[in-house]
Amino acid sequence: MSEAARSENTGTPQQREEAQEQAQLLARAARAGAMRRTSATYAQSAATTRRSLLRNAALGGLAVAGAGSLAACGTAPAHKSVPATEATGHAGTDFSATEKVINFSNWPAYIDIDSNDKNKHPTLDQFKEQTGITVKYTEDINDNNEFYTTIDPMLAAGKDTGRDLIVMSDYMIPKLRENNYIQKLDLSNIPNHGNMTAQMANVPVDPGRKYTVPWASGFTVIAYNAKLISTPITSITELFTRPDLKGKVSLMAEMEDTIAFALFALGKDPAKFTDDDFNAAIAYIQKAKDAGQVRAYSGNDYLSDFTQGNTVVTMAYSGDVAALGVDYLKTVFPKEGSLSWYDNMCIPNYARHKANAEKLMNYYLQPKVAAELDDYIDYIPVVEGAVDALKTLDASAASNPLIVPTAQELATARQFMAISVAKLDEYTKKYLQVTG
Amino acid sequence: MSAQTANLGVPPAPAAAAESEPPRRRRRNHLPYLLLAPTLLWLVVFFVVPIFTSVSASVQEGSLDQGYALTWRWANFADGWNQYNGQFGRSLLFAFLCTVFCLLMGYPLAYFIAFKGGRWKTLLMALVIVPSFTSFLIRTIAWKTILSDNGVIVHALSSLHILGFTSAIGFTVGNHVLASPAAVVCGMVYNFLPFTVLPLYTSLEKIDPRLHEAGADLYCSPLATWRRVTLPLSMPGVVGGTLLTFIPAVGDYVNAQLLGNPNTIVIGQSIEHEFLQDSTGYPIASALSVILMAATLAIVLVYVKKAGTEDLL
Known part of the structure; x- marks a missing residue:
């Protein structure tokens, strides 16, 4: 620093004054966002001063930062990951008894909404009446992978994510469990645990449902805007190749969904495919992208472009479009097949209100509550007896194939193949190269 | 003073x-x-x-779940470059086009306000700046509505066969404006124009109008006066304005994200993608950021040196 002062001390008083005035001028010019050209002498003297100042400031900064950067090199996880079979998750202190709250993160448009007030959710309000627990409901999950990467740093560092309950799709559960990021449930808080449908009670990603409770189940299908195309769309192949849809197609950013569609289009089975099939699917998607067919790879926000009419055809989650209630926005089960999936509530490590969250899981496992929820969101109930409850609640909904799928739809629906976490990471990485 | x-x-x-x-x-x-x-x-x-x-x-290895270790893995740079060089090129191209259009539009505007604005000067400058009082993001999203595929503007452009022409030269895709390179560049020009105009205006406004009279007295045509007097005196504004536009434009990803399509992905989006979508992506994302910083710095240094305004840096 002293060098800067010294350089200002050289020269005649008049030069010094000039340099000083120049520095002030520049400061003023910079403040006004202007850069003013000045005479060569001024510029030179000012430049010398400023350069040495800059140099000294930079050196000082380097010294401080150098010390800090050594410490910053590399980060260690708070805990080593353990095999999924042994994982129990890491419990924090449970404040459930004193804090009657649950911080619940879910996907957009995935819960019932009061017809008079869109900020009210009747099922959550009933839960509050019964238990006195307030649910802070946030719709901040737009994409499984993106959400996982958001909470990952906190969980890896052994910190609370600020969430007590999150909803993740089937294929993410092994990843969360392998890293030991979700907690084992206390089944004594969930007496309705036995209410799950037989299909949902024993899933490969969580046998016996010790860590997760299903929220809803559905299909990945196609939706189109009947006002904007004359010929209805019936197949996945059309989605990827039909010329009149160029630049009007939205695919999912979610690897599982779009790969499954490409596999269907190639005549493969998403429930049973090889690495070669996967690579062929990637190439198929790349081809459509290069041809300008694809307008966007979207998360759950695909609906905004679709309702504005910017995308004419989109991959869609089965209930979403029906829930919009617009008659010219049609949902189609593609003839090649559709992907079937289920979403699961789980409790991340160090959640402050684990017991409360378990109470909410238990609440949604009641047939009547599940019927009320699924009647609104148009997804498939995961609770035994919910369909019967739905018949008394809303007879028309019970005949809606999106909520109660027919044998025909179930026949072509496939679940995504169960893959190891390492495989999932490899596939996700490859898929990211096509989308970004 | x-x-x-x-x-x-x-x-x-x-x-x-x-x-x-x-x-x-x-x-x-x-x-x-x-x-x-x-x-x-x-x-x-x-x-x-x-x-x-x-x-x-950028020289570490690992994943968020397993932790990162400093292994001096310089290959991150090669990997990042090999995978995303197209996005780098696109970012630089978009930023360059944005800067050129901003300058072409901003210079006459600033000139007009500075010399012909008279007592309306302040008001006119305020009009240039006022749109920035609304959030950058909201203004860009507003363009999505304005240029919506079924909106009036797109219908008009389509009926006039302008979109047919721009599609033919690869500026737009099909019969729509959104989700095209043109939309991205237009969005950038719109968002960054005030950053070009402000420094230009400040340097032009300081020029004594009597210099124009002197030019005329010395038998200079208005064009020659501009070329030999006004332009050299406004060069600091030009350099400042273009830098203030180019540097943020290279890293900008909001416009490409909201107004582009999967074939207009810029480096900012790729960095975000690696950072947010891939739990092993931090090193590549960092390597890409470092390359971007170095490239921007190099371009700026060469530019400033060529522009002959050493007193600016």
Whole structure:
């Protein structure tokens, strides 16, 4: 620093004054966002001063930062990951008894909404009446992978994510469990645990449902805007190749969904495919992208472009479009097949209100509550007896194939193949190269 | 001028009083650094340290779940470059086009306001700036509605066969404006125009109009006066304006994200993608950021040197 002062001390008083005035001028010019050209002498003297100042400031900064950067090199996880079979998750202190709250993160448009007030959710309000627990409901999950990467740093560092309950799709559960990021449930808080449908009670990603409770189940299908195309769309192949849809197609950013569609289009089975099939699917998607067919790879926000009419055809989650209630926005089960999936509530490590969250899981496992929820969101109930409850609640909904799928739809629906976490990471990485 | 600047918080040079009053020298010597301290601290915490962490992360290996280790894996740079060089090129191209269009549109605008604005000057400048009072993001999303595929503008452009022409030259895709390179560049020009106009206006406004009269008196045509007098005097504004536009434009990803399509992905989106979508992506994302910073710095240095305005940097 002293060098800067010294350089200002050289020269005649008049030069010094000039340099000083120049520095002030520049400061003023910079403040006004202007850069003013000045005479060569001024510029030179000012430049010398400023350069040495800059140099000294930079050196000082380097010294401080150098010390800090050594410490910053590399980060260690708070805990080593353990095999999924042994994982129990890491419990924090449970404040459930004193804090009657649950911080619940879910996907957009995935819960019932009061017809008079869109900020009210009747099922959550009933839960509050019964238990006195307030649910802070946030719709901040737009994409499984993106959400996982958001909470990952906190969980890896052994910190609370600020969430007590999150909803993740089937294929993410092994990843969360392998890293030991979700907690084992206390089944004594969930007496309705036995209410799950037989299909949902024993899933490969969580046998016996010790860590997760299903929220809803559905299909990945196609939706189109009947006002904007004359010929209805019936197949996945059309989605990827039909010329009149160029630049009007939205695919999912979610690897599982779009790969499954490409596999269907190639005549493969998403429930049973090889690495070669996967690579062929990637190439198929790349081809459509290069041809300008694809307008966007979207998360759950695909609906905004679709309702504005910017995308004419989109991959869609089965209930979403029906829930919009617009008659010219049609949902189609593609003839090649559709992907079937289920979403699961789980409790991340160090959640402050684990017991409360378990109470909410238990609440949604009641047939009547599940019927009320699924009647609104148009997804498939995961609770035994919910369909019967739905018949008394809303007879028309019970005949809606999106909520109660027919044998025909179930026949072509496939679940995504169960893959190891390492495989999932490899596939996700490859898929990211096509989308970004 | 110097009487005014004294009030602007710029500390007087420590040397001024040094010779006549030695005892006061020490006290006055510290003042500039004391005043600088908050800024320096700010820079160290929010600029120097992040740069070091970023550079350090760019040679690490691992994943968020397993932890990262500093292994000096320089291959991250090669991997990042090999995978995303197209996005780098696109970012630079978009930023260059944005800067050129901003300059072509901003210069006449600033010139008009500075010399012909008269008493409306302040109002006109306010009009240039006022749109920025609304959030950048909201304004860009608004364009999505304005240029919606079924909106009036797109219908008009389509009926006039303008979209047919722009599609043919690869500026737009099909019969729509959104989700095309043109939409991205237009969005960038719209968002960055004030950054070009402000410095241009400030430098043009300072030019004495009598210089124009002098030019005319010396038998210069208006064009020659502009070329030989106004333009050289406004060069600092041109350089400042283009830098203020180009540098943020290279890293911008909001416009490409909201107005582009999967074939207009820029490097900012790729960095975000690696960072947010891939739990092993931090090193590549950091390597990409470092490459971007280095490239931008190199371009700016060459530009400033060529533009002959060493007094700016």
